[in-house]
Amino acid sequence: MRAWQYSSNGGGITPNLRLNTNAAVPTVKASKEMLIRVLAVGLNPVDHRPAESILYPFAISKPATPGTDFAGEVVQGPANDLFQKGDVVFGSAKNIFAGGMLADYGIANTDHAISIGPLSPTDAAAIPIAGLTAYQSIFPRIKPNRRIFINGGSGGTGTFGIQIAKAMGHKVTVSCSSRNAELCRSLGAEVIDYTEGLLLHDLKEAAKVRKFDLVLDNVFTNPELYWKAHEYTSEGAPYIVLPFNMTASFMVPFLSMKLLPRFMGGGQRTLTQIFGQPKLEQLEQIRDWVTEKRVKVVLDQVVPFEQTKQAFERLTSGRTVGKIVVGVAEASATKSKSV
Numbered sequence: 001m002r003a004w005q006y007s008s009n010g011g012g013i014t015p016n017l018r019l020n021t022n023a024a025v026p027t028v029k030a031s032k033e034m035l036i037r038v039l040a041v042g043l044n045p046v047d048h049r050p051a052e053s054i055l056y057p058f059a060i061s062k063p064a065t066p067g068t069d070f071a072g073e074v075v076q077g078p079a080n081d082l083f084q085k086g087d088v089v090f091g092s093a094k095n096i097f098a099g100g101m102l103a104d105y106g107i108a109n110t111d112h113a114i115s116i117g118p119l120s121p122t123d124a125a126a127i128p129i130a131g132l133t134a135y136q137s138i139f140p141r142i143k144p145n146r147r148i149f150i151n152g153g154s155g156g157t158g159t160f161g162i163q164i165a166k167a168m169g170h171k172v173t174v175s176c177s178s179r180n181a182e183l184c185r186s187l188g189a190e191v192i193d194y195t196e197g198l199l200l201h202d203l204k205e206a207a208k209v210r211k212f213d214l215v216l217d218n219v220f221t222n223p224e225l226y227w228k229a230h231e232y233t234s235e236g237a238p239y240i241v242l243p244f245n246m247t248a249s250f251m252v253p254f255l256s257m258k259l260l261p262r263f264m265g266g267g268q269r270t271l272t273q274i275f276g277q278p279k280l281e282q283l284e285q286i287r288d289w290v291t292e293k294r295v296k297v298v299l300d301q302v303v304p305f306e307q308t309k310q311a312f313e314r315l316t317s318g319r320t321v322g323k324i325v326v327g328v329a330e331a332s333a334t335k336s337k338s339v
């Protein structure tokens, strides 16, 4: 089969990606596993960041194939009979660090996948990590009809975050650059252009009308937003952080925010780092919202399989607007709408 592979992370994985046209088809090894003919793969920062970190020698066997979020056809069903051969499913790969889906075939686990319903493989593959992480950042943490600030509204988690927050009945303000302002507004958010350099000031002004009840920080490059969060959020508002890097520039501010107690000048809001979990009932909810057109999948670009390397160049630029999806194959005509 064809598979994109890398065996070195020198200079990042993007320059090391090679298309192997003679890779072995993976085999099912556990009862919940199923062999998938991959139709589409949605890209996320997790598809390159662990491979470029100190996890590389331990968590990823080489040659490695990236690609976590997928839509595809079941070729060999799991022993638990949850899916049959020919069903079309979407979800995340068995192992989020190892990926494995940027290939003609990959292994999925029934704990991490659901039926595609009426969605297209492209839309479905774009959802899992970004959609679920946005959902879990908001859903259990605040009561309905609250005000949310999303730092970074135009990327994968941001575009889902705006719409999921709206679907849950919240009022949303985001930061984004001027070029993405219209998009964020069209998804239902009020917009602050961070490139004007007045983000904190504008948040405090907005809070004079109504304070924010939750902050979802998709960017985490401006520590002041956390240290001064009490000036624009309500008492007890959670400050949720999505990025995580094992670099000094990330860990030093992150740990001081996490560990410094209030009485020693620490932050006045609880900072929580979250890692998205493959909760299938939540994935079903997002699939249903997309089906009902209450949530729209925003696509930066859909590229053919052969252009995966260019897709990674775009992904690693940090400028993605919505999601990048790699088209791997066409669905079989009779099975593309299976539920």
Ligand SMILES: NC(=O)c1ccc[n+]([C@@H]2O[C@H](COP(=O)([O-])OP(=O)(O)OC[C@H]3O[C@@H](n4cnc5c(N)ncnc54)[C@H](OP(=O)(O)O)[C@@H]3O)[C@@H](O)[C@H]2O)c1
Residues within 6 Å of the ligand: 044, 045, 046, 049, 129, 130, 133, 151, 152, 153, 154, 155, 156, 157, 158, 175, 176, 177, 179, 180, 194, 218, 219, 221, 241, 242, 243, 244, 274, 275, 276, 315, 318, 319, 320, 321, 322
């Ligand atoms: N913890 C988890 O489970 C989890 C899950 C998913 C993602 N994440 C992390 O969350 C972060 C966001 O992920 P993602 O997939 O949404 O990333 P993404 O799609 O690559 O985000 C790119 C977007 O961020 C915008 N942006 C860049 N700098 C910004 C700034 N200073 N202020 C506001 N917007 C800015 C960019 O637009 P402009 O450049 O035009 O502003 C672009 O639209 C990443 O660090 C990712 O690793 C964590």
